[in-house]
Amino acid sequence: MKKVFVLVIAILAILVPAFSQAKVPEIRVISKDFYPTDPDNLTHIANIQKAFRAKTGLDIKITLLNAPEGSYPEKLNLMLLSGDIPDIIYFQGNDEAISNQGMLADLRPYVEKSEWFRKAMLPFNVKRLQNYPFIVWLAPPRLNTPAIRSDWFAKWGGKIPNTVDDYYAMLKKFVTSDYDGNGKIDSIGLTDTGNTARIDFLFNHAFGLTTTWLKDASGKFVYSKVSEFEKNKLAFYQKLYKEGILDKDYITTKWDGMEDKLYTARIGMVVGTPGLVTDIYETKMAKAGKGNEYLVICPPAKGIAQGFTVDVSKESRGYAISAFSKNKDLAWKLLDFMASNEGQLLDRLGVEGVHYVKKDGKIVLTEKFGSWYPRFSEVVGWKGPVDVLGKGGRESLAMAVKYATVEDINFVVPKDLAPAWDACSNVYKEWSFKFISGEYGMDKFADFTKAWYAAGGDKVTEYANKILK
């Protein structure tokens, strides 16, 4: 009898935990570069599961998924197309085709009843959710802030540029001086990565390009890139290009090339993503140089206006919940938890012993912290026990928030107009380079606008005037 009793206890000891484990609901998560092959990610997930239980009293089993090899946005869609649909999906664009199919849950009711997420949203997040309720993303506005090498900035005189003229004077001095000390006058003022999208953040408002669609004198909406404001801006860029201030190779420069030119003191200024990315630039620049270089963060140029435009049509990237998920509530609770103080503590600091250590009760970031970034969300204004951003990161974020004052007037181009939009966008891309490089004089701007409308811009403009108020 005693043996039977021991046997029953032993069987129960094996089976009970097994059954109880099987009851823990599973949330499958797919996100870019957040793969189960990285041990740090697995430890991070284990920590989240533990903290989630402590905070909410709920058990959760988070399973990270591998995305197929290749470009994440495209491969993700192919994965979803195959019928493998995780509960939580991170999109980095290309999500309209999926949401149009009714595959993503409307997140507005979840945000409405959230404990932490709603409070962490900035006004532009709220607008984006209203306009497109399938993706949420807690992060600083995706802008680009100007940053100057501190050594060149000091040699120039140390005055923060503010107006277009200030920027021109400083950049001109960069290219006519030997600030890199190689004995040659061969420096470049600034560069971009394949187009002028980055430096547009610096100069758009100064030239009156405050929104994507602008109202003309008759009250009709006109695409900003075919406006007189754009003509003036391109004429300015043409001047910068001609004088060697704007990199002659900007059109073929990729992001790594741009960084390399900054770190090796080929250029004096970059326009980059504020926060973590600026911190990374700063760290790498100091490593490649004498070690004391940093980035001086500057405001957008002042002219007709001064500021950054924030697109509120939708989140350009972020997390969605599958409409087919059996655990939508729990999936949301996880996203909500990650916006809480406890969630942020885990997501912003990384793994203890790897990305930070505790010394005398204080958190000290390790060298490996430089490679960590929040996997779920980056709540703006979150105050942690230690500064997770460096000086450049903090200042660039503050600059972005200070000047991100204008809500964009824009819309998501419907799929019927996609071929027309593609064609007229390409017309702009090609003509704008020809203007900037000086191949075409600005007197041809009227020909460009004609070509833009003929390529499909007329259809898109007609649509814009129907839906924009």
Added chain:
Amino acid sequence: MSDASRPNAFLRSLSRYFPLYLMLIPALVYLTVFCYVPMWGARLAFMDFSFIGKHTWVGLKHFRTLFSSPAFGAVIANTLIISAMKIFINFPMPIILALMLAEIRSRKFARVVQSVIYLPHFLSWVVISGIFLNLLSLDQGAVNRIIVFFGGKAFPFLTQGTSIRWVFVFSEMWRSIGWDSLLFIAAINRINPDVFEAAVMDGAGTFRRIFSITIPAIMPTIITVFILNLGFFMNAGFDQVFNMMNDAVLSRVDILDTYVYRLGLQNGEFSYATAAGLFKGVIGLFLIFGTHFGSKRLTGKGVW
């Protein structure tokens, strides 16, 4: 042979060459799984794709959208021009290289040369485009530095519509010439050396031997490879173009594949992308049949 004896002949052949038939199986499985089964998916070109429920039959809607796109004409023209430049300029190069290698007397040296020229084939277009972008950079590129050193003016190879296509042709040549010459080298090696010896004894020089013996002997290989290459005529080289293109030359280098990639895959318009892919496949098929029958009529030789 009568129809009745055909199965017996096949069985005899199967029994005789069983190991060879066995080796054929993986290739047949590969072709079936990756080439023939996906053809069933091509019906998506005539449907509106739906993740949920059934796809909706829409007939030629996606083809109409494709052909009415303002950019489509230019995209097709670019595809044809870049493909034609690559085929007509690059196709003879591996043959010339194979002929030159066959004339090298030192076998050791020939093998070393062969090995060196194969290497670029194993580099990805990401790496190759990086090399060419650096070489041809307007400001810092080695080529422009040499031009400037000799008193010339730096030339924007990568941002001029006229020159970028030549960059495609020459970078493709650099990558593929060694690898593509393999077939022709193999074909040359199959020629009986006695024929060459007899020609030498009759006083034939190098060029005479090449034009009277080597080229006629490898002509079936040349024609077969040419016809098969034409089958890929509408593939102007997505990887290469995608990695080397830039905004300045979009209207000159945007090919069917990059167009489909942008509109189809990036925007998730799978049906639209399938329609464009099917269009490309049908053109390729016509080109193969056309060239095969044309070649049969003119030279008596074809793919089959």
